[in-house]
Amino acid sequence: MTAVDPGLELKNLGKARSTGPSVQDLLEADTRTVPVSLKDHSYELQGIADVPKSRYTSHAFAALENEFMWTKTWQMACTVDELAQPGDHVVYDVADQSLIVTRTKDGSIKAYHNSCLHRGTKLRVDDGRVASFRCPFHGWRWDLDGELVELPAEWDFPQVWQQADSCLPQAQVAQWCGFVFVNLDPDATAFEQVAGKLVEHFGRDFDMSNRYKAFHAVKEVPANWKVVMEAFAEGYHVIATHPQILEFAGDANSEYSIWSESPFVTRFVNGFGLQSPHLGNLTEQQVADAYLAFSARAARGAVEVPEGSTARAVVADVFRSVMGPLYGKDLSQISDSEMLDAHLYHLFPAFAPWAGTGQSLVYRWRPGPTPDTCFMDVIRMMPVPEGKDRPAVAPIQRLQLEQKWTEAVGMSGLADVFEQDMANLPKVQLGLKMTAKRAKKGVSFGVYQEARMRLIHRHIDNCILEGLAAEGRSADELTPFVMPQG
Numbered sequence: 001m002t003a004v005d006p007g008l009e010l011k012n013l014g015k016a017r018s019t020g021p022s023v024q025d026l027l028e029a030d031t032r033t034v035p036v037s038l039k040d041h042s043y044e045l046q047g048i049a050d051v052p053k054s055r056y057t058s059h060a061f062a063a064l065e066n067e068f069m070w071t072k073t074w075q076m077a078c079t080v081d082e083l084a085q086p087g088d089h090v091v092y093d094v095a096d097q098s099l100i101v102t103r104t105k106d107g108s109i110k111a112y113h114n115s116c117l118h119r120g121t122k123l124r125v126d127d128g129r130v131a132s133f134r135c136p137f138h139g140w141r142w143d144l145d146g147e148l149v150e151l152p153a154e155w156d157f158p159q160v161w162q163q164a165d166s167c168l169p170q171a172q173v174a175q176w177c178g179f180v181f182v183n184l185d186p187d188a189t190a191f192e193q194v195a196g197k198l199v200e201h202f203g204r205d206f207d208m209s210n211r212y213k214a215f216h217a218v219k220e221v222p223a224n225w226k227v228v229m230e231a232f233a234e235g236y237h238v239i240a241t242h243p244q245i246l247e248f249a250g251d252a253n254s255e256y257s258i259w260s261e262s263p264f265v266t267r268f269v270n271g272f273g274l275q276s277p278h279l280g281n282l283t284e285q286q287v288a289d290a291y292l293a294f295s296a297r298a299a300r301g302a303v304e305v306p307e308g309s310t311a312r313a314v315v316a317d318v319f320r321s322v323m324g325p326l327y328g329k330d331l332s333q334i335s336d337s338e339m340l341d342a343h344l345y346h347l348f349p350a351f352a353p354w355a356g357t358g359q360s361l362v363y364r365w366r367p368g369p370t371p372d373t374c375f376m377d378v379i380r381m382m383p384v385p386e387g388k389d390r391p392a393v394a395p396i397q398r399l400q401l402e403q404k405w406t407e408a409v410g411m412s413g414l415a416d417v418f419e420q421d422m423a424n425l426p427k428v429q430l431g432l433k434m435t436a437k438r439a440k441k442g443v444s445f446g447v448y449q450e451a452r453m454r455l456i457h458r459h460i461d462n463c464i465l466e467g468l469a470a471e472g473r474s475a476d477e478l479t480p481f482v483m484p485q486g
Contacts, residue, residue, distance in 0.1 A: 014045040014447045020277040023255035023269045023341070031313050032335040035205035037355075038269070038343070040197075044258045046454035049484035050442025053432045055457065056224040061481045062371040066095035068467030069349060069460050072185040074194055076351045076364055077101045079213050080178050081393045083109055086144055087129045092182060094366045099171055099182055100124050100133065104144045109175065111182045112146050112168040117160075127396075133168070142168050177208040177353075178381070179362075195347050196262035206355040208381060212391050215380035217408035219399035223425040225365045225374035226456075227432070229350060231421050232363060235270045236449045239278050241420050246276040247290035248311070253277060256452055264348040264459065266452040272340040273312030287311035292318065312336050323357065328385040331357060346452065348459050361414075372429055373401070378411065378418075457483045 024041060027034045055061050077092035078101055089102035091114060098114035100123060114123050116135040123133045123142075132149065134141040141150035146168040151157055160166055172183040174191035176199065181191055192199050202208060221228050231237065238251035245251075250271040257267040273291060275282045282290075285304070288311035292303060295315075305314045316336040323339075324331040331339070334357050343355040344363075352363040364377040384390050397408050405415040405422065432443070445453050464478050 013048065014043070014451070016448065018252035018277050020250060020253045021271075021274065022253060023250075023271050026250075026271050026274070026312070026341075027335075027337055029310070029312075030336045031316070032333055034335045034337055037201035037205040038335075038337055040201070040259075041255060041257050042259045043256060043448065043451070044260055045447070046258070046451040046458070047485060048447055050440075050444050051454065051457055051483050052442055052481055053434075053440075055460075055481050055483070056227055056429070056432045056443075057371055058481065059371060060477075062224075062367065064464045064467075064478065064481075065460060066097075066367065069463040070095040070184075070367070071097060072183070072188060072463055072467065073349050074174065074181045074183045074188070074191050074347070074351075075349070075366075076179050076362075077111065077182045078180050079393065080109070080175060080180055081212055081390070082127070083180065085129060087131055089124065089130065090127045090180075091124050097184060098122060099184070100168075101173070101180055101182060102144060109173055109180055110146065111171040111173050112142075113171065113184075116140055117148070117166065117168070146170065177202055178211060181351075194264050197259050197265040197267075198262075198345055198347055198353075200262075201345070202353075202355065206360075208353070208360060210384050211360065211381040212384055213379055213393045214382040214391070215394050215408075215410045216377065217397040217399060217405070217411060218375055218377040219403065219405060219408075220368060220401045221374050221376055221422065221425060222372060222401060223374065223429040224371050224432075225350065225367045227428050228374055228376055228425055229352075229363075229365045229456075230450075230453050231425060231428075232344070232352065233268055233346065233452055234446075234449050235268070236446060237421075237424075238270075239276065241424060242417060245294065246279055247282060248272055248274070248287050248294065249276055250274045251276050251278070254449065256449060258452060258455060263455070266346050266455065268342075268344045268346070268452070270342040270344075271337075272342065273310070273315050273336070284309070284311045284314075288314050291315050295319075312340060316340055327383045328387070329357075329383060346456075348456060378405075378408075378414075380410075454483070 027038055075094060078090040082088065082090050083103040086103050086105045089100050092099045092101055099111045100114045101111045104110055116123055118135060118138055118140050121135050121137040123135055132141050132143050139152045143149045148166040151160060172188055174181045235251040235254035238245060238249060253271055255269040275287050288303060288305050291311065292315060303314055303318055305311055313336060316339040319339045320331040338357045344352055345355060346352045350365040354361045360381045362379040362381060366375045368374045399407060405411055405418040408415060461478065461483055465475055468475055468477060
């Protein structure tokens with residue numbers, strides 16, 4: 001084996017890439033004008049050190065996340081459409097916190113801590129529409145503006161009326177692209193600043209403002225929230241988990257963006273309409289045939305790839321012809337990349353919207369009752385057809401731990417792909433819990449393909465360290481779980 005100069009190896013760390021065309025190469029060959037945002041690519045080395053397995057399995061680490069990370073970050077709670085009328089509300093539960101996100105009488109949106117100021121009873125358990133928020137235990141009642149308006153036997157609570165504020169405490173609220181975000185930290189940095197690249201890119205090139213929620217399913221999954229989130233953050237697993245798409249998916253050629261000026265937003269782009277570098281050479285016709293046979297968006301029958309053309313160009317045209325009339329949109333000038341590729345953004349900690357044409361998927365993850373479980377939401381946002389009324393919001397389908405994604409009505413072929421991922425996740429969680437003396441103690445992320453995961457872990461550590469410092473507690477609480485910087 002030839003010796004490698006350690007200095008040279010360190011200098012080139014993070015620069016290795018798969019054979020075959022990069023995503024930027026595909027954009028250069030696009031048959032249409034490509035959005036500026038897709039050409040905005042940046043990568044920063046995040047180190048090579050292993051990540052401790054205990055971060056996925058420890059109750060103590062989960063408690064630190066719950067206390068200092070989930071209470072200080074921006075999270076998508078619902079869509080604006082779900083709060084159409086005063087009194088409409090959504091209960092947003094995350095970790096051991098709960099908020100009532102509601103439309104007030106003046107039309108504004110507020111988020112109240114979902115806890116009675118008497119003895120802590122949860123005010124609302126279900127979404128719905130009410131005229132006020134009444135505690136089911138003793139009848140204390142707050143109006144839609146969060147003001148206390150009824151206190152049975154008020155003569156016995158003189159101290160309550162003497163308090164400076166008997167209103168329901170509020171969380172911060174932000175609206176973006178039809179979504180409502182909440183942050184329990186009253187001093188948190190503004191959403192627009194934290195979500196910089198997301199706001200910039202979608203505001204310029206991927207308008208989602210005129211979309212409605214056409215599908216929403218949430219499922220409890222037997223794995224830590226980070227395990228599940230990471231399964232949807234890279235294309236590296238395609239070769240073993242989704243081999244049926246290798247003929248038309250450039251898995252190892254995927255692009256991963258990390259922007260220093262917007263560190264809480266990252267992006268993963270998987271090119272479609274080209275073969276995986278793991279396969280032997282296929283013809284453009286073979287790639288097109290495989291893609292069209294798999295896709296639910298394809299027209300019936302074979303489509304020929306003309307001499308000198310590519311599978312990407314041909315399949316993109318097929319999708320334009322099918323999806324344009326379906327959505328009532330003129331897609332003739334939409335780029336091949338927008339028609340074909342998966343552009344998955346991620347806003348720390350757990351919101352992931354797809355950018356593209358037609359339908360846009362949105363993912364969300366939240367911790368479960370133990371480190372070994374979590375909840376994953378899958379939402380499909382569809383364009384409102386031109387000249388038609390805004391469709392009703394799809395009801396939420398809730399899948400229990402033992403249920404499959406295939407039971408979610410309307411998830412279509414996506415459910416089968418998800419079930420392939422779900423087959424892996426309990427095995428991952430079990431493997432992470434192996435703590436025998438000779439068992440590996442850490443997770444080894446790829447230097448490029450999984451760099452975003454290291455960055456997310458670093459953000460988690462920063463949240464916890466800042467929270468511990470603010471409370472005068474020792475950083476030693478994080479020491480057993482801290483991710484090495486190297």
